[in-house]
Every structure is written in structure tokens, then in C-alpha cells.
Amino acid sequence: MDQDKSNIGGEVLKLQLKRETGIPLYIQVQNLIKELIKNGVWLPGSKIPTERSLAQQLNVSRNTISMAFRDLEHQGLLVCHQGRGTFVAESDEVVRLESRKERLLRIIDMAMEEATTLGFSIDDFMAITHVRAREKRDILSKVNIILIECNREQVDFFAQELAHSVGVIIHPILIGDLESHPEKFREIIRKADIVITTLFHLQTVKDIVGDVGTEIISIALSPLLDSIVRIARIPNNAHVGIFCLSNNFAEKMIASLRSAGINHLQYSIFLSPAEKEVLLAQIESVDYIITSPGRKQELMNHTKKEVVEFIYSPDQASTNLLRAALMELKEKNLKK
Template structure:
């Protein structure tokens, strides 16, 4: 690849990899239908981590540039036929048109079609509200934030469970887990969660990645700024620092402030910082005591596109059984 990867540029490595892949496609080096190097091959060639290449590929797949096929690899999409995010509405309308035509061939009127589809959608919504899900993760910030977002978006009842709490008192949490329809965890903890459950239970592993906007904002922090990471646990802080390192952001001195118990320390700490990176669980507190000139960056993790689609399908399938 002709576009060099520069670690000290201030631009996250995975964005540089993404732009390099796009440049190759625009130059015609890789055409529609061409198979790209594997994540491992490209990471070796560019001398970056495999996770960096994976993030770049996921972004390009979400934008309709690339398409991954299980067991075969990653390919360049036909741009004229690619299903891009901005065309989802158009695609859905085509699906509805086909359904209407088939309904009319079955002698249903358009009014009956509208009535039946509205009824079916309501049934699905009601069914989702009956689904009970447990989300198990290793740090409290992540598990609480994700559970709240998922519950708001889908109406599904989510019980957040910190992995350490589950380890220390399996007996207490076992009834909650056993009565749930689905257990969600991350790929990193999947094997341990399965072992802790000790019963046959639906467990779905998802990938949680840092939000792109968060990484970009941190990468753009000018040199010399005093930066602090304010969160609830050392576990979360460690994940943030590792994520920044994997993105190639290793030129910033970030001081960690976790598990602060009173207002006085956080007020004193914030007064010494130019930029505050905070976990979702501490954002409101940080905003309350920060001074006006400080930049506040909330460090948010979110499921990747494939995980979101997999989760949606799993929730719908639960009530078909």
C-alpha cells in the first residue's frame, strides 16, 4: 500500500488504514469483487495491530465499501449495488412494495395490508417487552451504559451484571441468569461466562468498540495539554488506555482518577486539568464541577455493526421459539 502509516500524526491508526484502503480502491488497485488481504496479513504488512485493521474493515463494511463473507474473506463491493447506510430507507421501501404486491396477489386490499402490518409490528413490540436479558461485563461503567441504551432502544428488560459480582456470589445471581431468555457478554469473557453459568443457556457474544468520534477528539488534543481520565474503576481506565494505544494514540500523558468518593477531590482535580476524559457514569458529575474552558470528552463504547444486527436477530428469534 502506497499510503504510509504515521504513528505520530495525531490521526488514529485505524482511520489511516481505512484511508489507505480507500485510496487503493480509488486508484483501481482493488476493484469490485477483489478479495482483500486478511486482517493478519494487512496488519503484518502495515506493522499495526490486527485489531487496528479489524476496526478499519468494520468501518468500511458499515459504509458499504467492503463486504465480509464467513469463511471466504473480505471483498470490495460493487459500489453501484452496495447497500449503503443512507440507502436503508430506500431498500426498506422496496421490501414493503414487494410485500404489498404479494399481499394483493393473495386478494388482500391495501387497507387490509396496512392493518395487518401495524398489528404484526405491535405484536413484535409487545413480545420484545417480555424478553429478559442479562448483560455481563467486567466493568460497571460499560455494563450500566450498554444496558440502559439497549433497553431504551428496544424496550427489552435488561439486567446489568458486573462479572466480578457474579464470580464472587454465583448463587445469588444464578436465579436471575437462569430465568433470563438471553445472556449477553463480550467475546473476551464469553468462555468464562459460559463456564460460570454451569447450565445450558443462550449466551451471545458481542464486540464493543470505542466510538469513532471519541477516538478522533482525543487524537486532536494539542500537545502539552493536561489531560485527566475520570471514571469509576481502574478496570475501565485500563481498557480506555489500551484502546488509545491500539489506535496509535500513545503520545499523550493521561492521568487516571478512578473511584473518587467525594466532591472535594474531583473539584480540586478538575481545576488542574485542560481536558477531561470521563466514563458515561461520571459525565454528569464532571460537567457539574468543571470550569467553562475545559473540554470534556465522554469515552463511549458501542457494539460494532455485526453485533448489533446479530443481537436484533437473536431478540426476534427468542419469541419465535
């Protein structure tokens, strides 16, 4: 256990990070920051210590602090201002922590109140919003969006996840296919309304497709915390089987785990669906199982061992950026 009395936010506090629990350090840092905010040590709007300062005080890497800050910003607890530093979110920003349904209901209530002040009845409000929602649904159903990624597991899963998040149909393209047949896909991309790719592949995609006149949006992806926490709790030196469709996914997953400070496991990689006898032998040869989304059900059907699904998900800022682009596209289409 690491214990340190540090000056944080003008207060001398006893800080604790427990390395032996198996819980990633950046999650422990998040919990510590939440406690400081909850207990009023860090007040809404106040500037908090820098990543470098916290890293030194807690005896962890800056990358650990950076990951904690990033996730807390996505949760709405922290606000990062370029060149100014990181601040505790103001009360109106903390409202974002409420459930999506509660937030939506509040927005609807405010809209209804505004409508009544303008002289509309509740029935008028229902009719107008119904028509408007139907218009948006019809427009979005005609939007042509392409997602470009490097491996089959991610490109298919992301297409489904983003489609669910923003309410549109997304067509996936593998970056390897794009590199092999640039002319074919350049024409497809030219006809698209929006192209989505990851920050890592943004420049590659731009270099291949050139100036086709289609907006290209880059998104940031990160592993779900639940996946990280479950894997972090696997005992030291355990033999872990990674079941996926491509080496690319496996290598990226291992790199993500190491970045999160998970370095205590031994891995074997098993690619593509296998014959039942081969699959059973692979399962039997390992202590724990991690799988990409595309192979989860296959494994669940053949073992009672715990199967940890490793999922990369777009962060909230990326999803919001895509929604904003779609809304802008919608407004253009409504004016046509």
C-alpha cells in the same frame, strides 16, 4: 509524512499516511481504502491484498490494518470470507451503507408491492402490519434478557444502548457480583431467556453458571471512532484526567487507546463522584478531560473545558446476532 509507491490491486499508486496529523493510522488506512474503491481501483467483488501485505506496503502494524478492515466490514464496504480472504462488497451489499430510514422505507415499499400482488389493499396492509408490530412489541416486552459485564459504567450503558437498539428491557449484572454470589445469580440466569456477555468474559460466565439451559450470546465491543479521533488530536504529553467509576474501566480505556496507536498522553485517574471542591481541584489539575458515560453530566456542570465521553459500543454484527436470537425467540412464543 510516509510516501510509498506500492502495487495495490494491480495498480502502482502513490500512498500517503500522515503521522503528524494526530488522526489514528487505522482511520487513515480506512480512508485510503475508501478512495481506492470510490475511484474504481478496487472493484465490487474483487479480492484485496492481505493484512500482512498492506501492513508491509504502508509500513504500519498488522493490528492497524486489522482494525481498518474490521470497521470497513461493519460499514458494509468489505466482506471477509474465512479461508478465502477479504473482498470489496458487491453492489447489493453496498446497499447497507444507505441510511437506516432509507433502507426501512425500501423494505416497506417492497412489502406493500408484494401485498398488492397477493390481492391486499393498502388499508389491509396498514391494519395487518399494525397488528403484527403490536404483537412483536408485546412479546419483546416480556422477554427476560440479562447482560453481564465487568464494570458499572459499561454494564449500565450497554444495557441502555442494547435496549434501544433491539427494543427490549435488559437487566444488568456485574461479573464481580456473579463471582461473589454464584448460586443467587445462577437461579436468576436460569429463568432468563437470553444472557449477553462480552467475548472476553464468555468463558468465565460459562464456568460460573454451568449448564443452566439458557442461551448465552457473546458480543464484541469497540470504542466509538469519534472518541478515538478526538483523543488522538490532543497535543503530545498533555496531562489528561480520566474521570470514571472504576479502575477497571480506566485501565481498559487506556489499553484501547494504546491499541489504536495513541501513546503520547499522560493520564491521571479520578474515581467516583467527588465533593464539589475536590472535583474542581481535580479538573484544574489536568489539561484535558475524558469521562465514562456515567460521569459526563457531573463534569459538564463544573467546567467549560472540553469533555470527551469515551464510549464502548457493540458492533453491528453483535447487534444483528442479538436481533436474530430475539426473532427466533419471538417465533417460538408466537407458536405457543
